[in-house]
Amino acid sequence: MNQKKISDASGYIKEQLKETPLIGLILGSGLGVLGEEIENPVIIPYTDIPHFPESTVSGHKGQLVVGILEGKQVIAMQGRFHYYEGYSMEQVTFPIRVMKDLGIKSIIVTNAAGGINESFQPGDLMLITDHINNMGNNPLIGKNDDELGARFPDMSQGYDREYIKHAETCANEIGISVQKGVYVGNTGPAYETPAEVRMLKIIGGDAVGMSTVPEVIVSRHAGIRVLGISCISNMAAGILDQPLTHHEVIETTEKVRENFLKFVKKIISTLP
Template structure:
């Protein structure tokens, strides 16, 4: 796997002169944030050696190099999910490649179901922590040399970046909530009983991504900031049937606000 990671990183380096230290992972329905980026080069995943290919609607499947907030950035327009049949090593392969490319800061985004009774559809949630409910751990197996065998996760989401996001949101008058993200394997949306369980355990939102990528990023020493868009509610009395298309629609509606926050954070911190 390490040889493949290095081969992929070498291919990317040979095809672009940009050397960003910031990366962005755009989740379900959030791929249009790429329109905020001054694109220099675009590489379809299918053209990149060893890269998986996204199979989910709303995930375009391109690696973008460009500028955002005046800084060079790398953006994944579409991610890979455990429920697609990929192993955890494949799901987190791009993060390993990012490390080889010199990425130091990772911004992750996703669409999620809110379990906090104070949340509403369309809320932007800054992720303060997560709970891992995936059946396979992304660090299972031989330890990679990028970090210790037993990495600390007391600060999975960088406190300094969280503070900066709060400051920017206040300055711009952008309302947000904060909470704990629960990562599950999917692909089914949760039952009412499962939503209730996740809330009892301390989760504020639940989704099918992000946690594996964050764990591997932290193992690599990459600092992380995460945003969830609340696209449906798993609150008793407010649970309704939900479709993937509805999730995409809700996410699209608040993309400009999320883009505003991320652009300013990158401008000030990276």
Template sequence: MHKTEHILEAKDYIMTKTNITPEVGFVLGSGLGILADEIENAVIIPYVDIPHFAKSSAIGHANELVIGDLMGKKVVAMKGRFHYYEGFSLDEVTFPIRVMKALGVKNLIITNACGAVNTDFKPGDLMLIRDHINLTGANPLIGHNNDDLGTRFPDMTQAYTPELRDLAKKVAEQLDMNLQEGVYAWWTGPTYETPAEIRMIRTLGADAVGMSTVPEVIVARHSQMNVLGISCLTNMASGILDQPLSHDEVIEVASKVKTNFIALLKGILNEIA
């Protein structure tokens, strides 16, 4: 469990670089860091400089915290995240979420690039996350609970805040954008799933599968933050099409949907009270 003093050390360091108190936080997944480039009056802080932050080695992750103004709101964005498959502990993976909370973030928007399990979806679609399935058997809250950070047994009935999901759907409709909605399954990676595993995941009720997001959402909800999750579906999951999977494809498709992605997130940010 995260130590309060470590969270405060990271927060205090960040506050030596900026006087902005962010209210909205972003976690930007593989190939999706482009939104951070839209932030105005930006202060960019490398993760390596922030006390107790890890450093991601994942391709398509810039390892920078960006703080500034976007659509009239004070925001902080993680340009790249940490993954369980990189060998980080779940404490390390989710530590930045604790720091965002300490900085003042009330609403957290988490994004990822992932594979489509639902055969009605297609690469390039954006999917609003309605719920998730944790297939890993791991949970970032296992161990001693820091009662200063949240309750021992947090309720996950509405892990993804209904009001934010409704707002996202309204913005997508205004933009005449086809926004899918579904359940996200968390797989540890770094291997892609086998075709048999994808059939299992579909049977369990998931519409997409990826290697991130769920631990961050759990910690955000433990921290009493509102959460919105959006997936960029970069490929059809294993066995759906007769072709191998590659991370290059993930990055390529994510870059192609950047216009829709940025428009949707900016529209949502504009509507958040």
């Protein structure tokens, strides 16, 4: 990872800001609506930021929104970068490096995912307790920069246990039922086959998607605490006998908008 590129990007962002953000938000497919809740927003299109890739997926606005949410200084990515878009793992995780350089201590990463656990329903929110990297690649492959993190980072608490407990408490306080489970990261862009979903269930997956895993690995490498939330947008292939579409994903995330907003805002307002 090129430190100069990181510095160029974070330097440009800092020039636009009056306050330093402390919490990062990565908003997945259909979940970018949270960015619209940010007060006194400074909006920075990805295309304006040096070395930033461009978001190409429907449902991803492709901009940073920086400002105040529930009394906390936050920086939100309305849209992320995916390996399947043709970007390298370094490009996919570049925003995490930039957030660390900006002073971010905690990241809430969200995604839309297919439900593997048959006790889940479309519209459920799932706290990610762990993940399985099924992408056949890792963003830390290559020469390690010791200034950015350890050569062999510990992933036993990739998803911060204290944050998970905190999120569960928040859900109870606002009367929202949440699931917990293991997220499997696949490359995409094709949805999984029914046979692949059966395999993922056997190896311990509760939900499957095409993002998040690289960003979380790099966040832990950088010493950033992570809370992960999946919106179960559909049941994975073969569980229900119906075809899968991205339109369905966006439609479901629209339906859970209110609960998602209430939940994440409650978490942020009381985040330790």
